[in-house]
Amino acid sequence: MKLSRFPRLNFAHLPTPLEPMPRLTETLGGPQLWIKRDDCTGLAGGGNKTRKLEFLMGQALADGADTIITQGATQSNHARQTAAVAARCGLRCELLLEDRVGTEDPDYNYNGNVLLDHIFGANLHYFAAGTDMNEAMAQVAEQLTRDGRKCYVVPGGGSNPTGALGYVNAALELAQQANDLGLNIDCLVHATGSAGTQAGLVAGMVGARTDIPVLGVGVRAPDAVQHANVLKLANATTAYMGLGEIVHTQDVQVNCAYVGEGYGLSTAASLEAIDLLAKTEGILLDPVYSAKGMAGLIDLVRKGHWKKEQQVVFLHTGGSQALFAYRQEFGVPDYRA
Numbered sequence: 001m002k003l004s005r006f007p008r009l010n011f012a013h014l015p016t017p018l019e020p021m022p023r024l025t026e027t028l029g030g031p032q033l034w035i036k037r038d039d040c041t042g043l044a045g046g047g048n049k050t051r052k053l054e055f056l057m058g059q060a061l062a063d064g065a066d067t068i069i070t071q072g073a074t075q076s077n078h079a080r081q082t083a084a085v086a087a088r089c090g091l092r093c094e095l096l097l098e099d100r101v102g103t104e105d106p107d108y109n110y111n112g113n114v115l116l117d118h119i120f121g122a123n124l125h126y127f128a129a130g131t132d133m134n135e136a137m138a139q140v141a142e143q144l145t146r147d148g149r150k151c152y153v154v155p156g157g158g159s160n161p162t163g164a165l166g167y168v169n170a171a172l173e174l175a176q177q178a179n180d181l182g183l184n185i186d187c188l189v190h191a192t193g194s195a196g197t198q199a200g201l202v203a204g205m206v207g208a209r210t211d212i213p214v215l216g217v218g219v220r221a222p223d224a225v226q227h228a229n230v231l232k233l234a235n236a237t238t239a240y241m242g243l244g245e246i247v248h249t250q251d252v253q254v255n256c257a258y259v260g261e262g263y264g265l266s267t268a269a270s271l272e273a274i275d276l277l278a279k280t281e282g283i284l285l286d287p288v289y290s291a292k293g294m295a296g297l298i299d300l301v302r303k304g305h306w307k308k309e310q311q312v313v314f315l316h317t318g319g320s321q322a323l324f325a326y327r328q329e330f331g332v333p334d335y336r337a
């Protein structure tokens with residue numbers, strides 16, 4: 001697979017480390033657990049959107065854009081990473097934030113990723129839950145185009161075939177690391193939302209015949225919808241690479257049993273996952289994505305889904321900057337009283 005023919009900027013810190021998690025492995029008593037640190041991609045606190053943005057921003061600059069427009073939830077990690085890359089490239093950045101969670105908590109509305117978006121100099125726009133965000137982006141683009149700007153619209157989560165190339169590359173990177181370590185990976189587990197991460201990984205794994213299964217743990221949509229979204233984008237990605245539609249339905253595994261009441265809303269299991277990773281491995285998860293992905297992994301380990309000698313890798317997709325938006329859920333004691 002030849003990725004070098006696509007425009008790309010190189011700002012991610014790659015390869016990200018692949019590390020064992022001995023204390024978590026021992027605590028859970030199941031398979032050997034590893035972590036692929038895509039929370040350490042370097043830019044703006046890191047996260048999975050940085051790999052996608054290398055290709056998306058490469059394309060934006062190739063197209064001569066001077067303005068980047070994208071959208072996400074209020075505490076979008078994608079918006080934060082986009083704001084940082086735009087700043088780095090000297091481009092104007094318009095972030096359209098959807099109030100998906102619906103809370104008046106000032107930490108949620110102004111701290112965490114929102115604070116960082118502001119520091120990176122992005123222009124923030126508020127939208128009520130349920131707004132057609134693609135239509136909203138089209139309207140902002142139209143207005144700015146009339147004002148003489150050259151706009152590049154990045155879809156939510158950076159999830160289209162261009163963005164997914166970042167995770168085709170990540171699949172090849174992980175396969176290389178596993179080969180170098182003599183590690184036979186039985187499963188790669190991660191949180192899946194707008195589907196670009198899993199679509200790129202599956203496209204890369206299938207395209208390169210690595211034989212590493214990928215399990216996406218859903219954070220929003222039900223199983224059938226998430227499966228269809230990943231499969232469709234994975235095939236669009238292999239087609240974009242000139243390989244044809246080579247991804248089959250059984251190549252895509254999703255489990256959306258850990259969403260709880262909805263997107264961005266914590267569950268007892270996601271809070272336990274944050275607590276456990278922090279206290280066994282000193283690693284921070286985020287409440288919206290990686291904690292739900294890890295909650296799925298923990299539950300499957302406890303249910304005996306894998307044998308003790310099997311090797312399971314968790315892809316840490318980042319997002320711990322959002323912890324500051326969820327302060328009230330962690331019950332910091334009033335230690336000054």
Ligand SMILES: *Cc1c(COP(=O)(O)O)cnc(C)c1O
Pocket residue numbers: 047048049077078157159191192193194195196197198286289290317318319
């Ligand atoms: C966006 C995001 C995901 C989900 O990735 P998709 O490509 O949207 O499926 C997972 N974890 C974190 C921290 C994210 O910000």
